[in-house]
Each structure stands twice: as structure tokens, then as C-alpha cells.
Amino acid sequence: MYIIMLGAPGSGKGTIGTEICKHYNLTHLATGDIFREEIKNQTELGKEAEKYISQGKLVPDEITIKLVEKQLDELDGAVLDGFPRTIEQASALDSYLNSKGKAITAVIDLNVPDEDLVVRTSSRVICSNKTCRAAYNTKFMPSKVEGVCDVCGSALIRRADDVPEIIRNRLKVYHEETEQLINYYREKELLEPIDINIYSETTREDTTAKTFNAIDKRIAE
Ligand code: ADP
Ligand code: ZN
Numbered sequence: 001m002y003i004i005m006l007g008a009p010g011s012g013k014g015t016i017g018t019e020i021c022k023h024y025n026l027t028h029l030a031t032g033d034i035f036r037e038e039i040k041n042q043t044e045l046g047k048e049a050e051k052y053i054s055q056g057k058l059v060p061d062e063i064t065i066k067l068v069e070k071q072l073d074e075l076d077g078a079v080l081d082g083f084p085r086t087i088e089q090a091s092a093l094d095s096y097l098n099s100k101g102k103a104i105t106a107v108i109d110l111n112v113p114d115e116d117l118v119v120r121t122s123s124r125v126i127c128s129n130k131t132c133r134a135a136y137n138t139k140f141m142p143s144k145v146e147g148v149c150d151v152c153g154s155a156l157i158r159r160a161d162d163v164p165e166i167i168r169n170r171l172k173v174y175h176e177e178t179e180q181l182i183n184y185y186r187e188k189e190l191l192e193p194i195d196i197n198i199y200s201e202t203t204r205e206d207t208t209a210k211t212f213n214a215i216d217k218r219i220a221e
Helices: 013-024 031-040 044-053 061-073 087-099 114-122 164-178 180-187 204-220
Strands: 002-007 027-030 078-081 104-111 124-127 135-137 191-195
Touching: 002 013, 002 180, 013 027, 013 078, 013 104, 013 204, 027 031, 027 061, 031 044, 031 061, 031 078, 044 061, 061 078, 061 087, 087 104, 087 180, 104 180, 104 204, 114 124, 114 164, 164 180, 180 191, 191 204
Parallel strands: 002 078, 002 104, 027 078, 104 191
Antiparallel strands: 124 135
8 A cells, every 4th residue: 555645844744644644554754764864875866856855845756765765775665755746756656556566545734834844844743753753833733841752752842944034935836836736636635634733722633533544444445
């Protein structure tokens, strides 16, 4: 089973993606997490990716597609979080899955108003432990102990690109490039829109339940 998470930066792709993985026993493939790990280790890939990520730009398709295909080769099903982000990436994924006789089960589109996204992203913290990577929000979804991960006890850190200037650029890139994927997948009848509004108190549990329903419906088809 292959599930794609669509949604702007800060929409909760990682959080809901993690819930889907636990529930359906799938592997979480988050391109942003992979890039951040490569940057931390200052690998060739990391150094290259950092040039783009630090400006809130997309890493070039060629690099990203190669990376994802290599990861997918090792897996039998995944939740794709942060990939595809361009039409180019989406069609590469289609060809890849096709060649393996596999298909996308559902595309979850987390729909959050822009004004909420800036607030959510600027108060986000993530677990520093790479095998955990749990995400929290100091305003809306705090950890039990400040600065400490509920799941594994590691320190919580802020992402280098979660600063207002870069967030604004990431949102711009999202609207210019990634939003086109909504139509792309709607036409393929794979899109499952999930509306979220923090001020109308959509909780993580609500969103998770709605998402599982959408996936279950697809599995039953
Ligand atoms: P967010 O959705 O909050 O922006 P991610 O962790 O998914 O966070 O991505 C962080 C950054 O990593 C992006 O701003 C981009 O620079 C890079 N990145 C992640 N996935 C891709 C992708 N599929 N294509 C190109 N760049 C990517
Ligand atoms: Zn943790």
C-alpha cells in the first residue's frame, strides 16, 4: 500500500503520516527528514540539498527522485511524506510504481488555511532523535515536559527552516508548485481532502479518524 501525504508546510503531514504508519504498519518515508539527516552528517547529498533547503526552495527533481526511488526499492509499501512535490516528481513516481506493478492507494490532502500555517510552523519543535522524529507545537500540541520528547525522552529542537522568512518562501513554493498536485491526483480519482482548522478546534484525533476512514474506504473498493 502506498499513501501520499499532500499539504502545505506545517499542515501536519508528518504527524498524521506517523499515525497512518502505526495503524497500517507501513514505513514512513519523509524526504525532509532524510535531507535533514544528510545535512547533519554533511554528506555530499546533504551539502547539495542544504543550498536549497536553507532558502526554502525545492531540492532539484533529479536529486530527489533518485533518492526516493532508491529508498522505495527497499520497501513494500510506504507513507510518502513530502514527496512528490512537483508534477515531474509525481509522474516519475507513477512510472516507478507502474514498472513494479504497484499503485497508489490514496492521496491525503491536509487542507489548512494559510494564516494557521505560519502560526503552526513558527511554534513547531521536533524530536532530535532520528528514529523518533515526533513533532510538537509549543502552542497547540505541547510535549508533557517542555523541551523533552514524550515518546523517547530526547531533546526537542527547532528546524533551521522554521523561521518566518523561510516559512513564507516555502508557502510560496507550495502554492506555485505543489498545489498543482491536488488537481493531478483529483483527476486520477485518488484525492482525499481533509479539512483542518486549528481555530475551529480540529484535533489531531479528529484528523486521524477522518484520514483512517478515507483510507479504509479506498481499501474496501
Ligand atoms: P515542510 O513540509 O514542513 O516544508 P519537509 O520536511 O517536508 O517540510 O521539507 C523540508 C524541505 O526539504 C523543503 O522545504 C524542501 O527544501 C526540501 N524537500 C523535501 N521534500 C522535497 C521534495 N519532494 N522535493 C524537493 N525538495 C524537497
Ligand atoms: Zn522522540
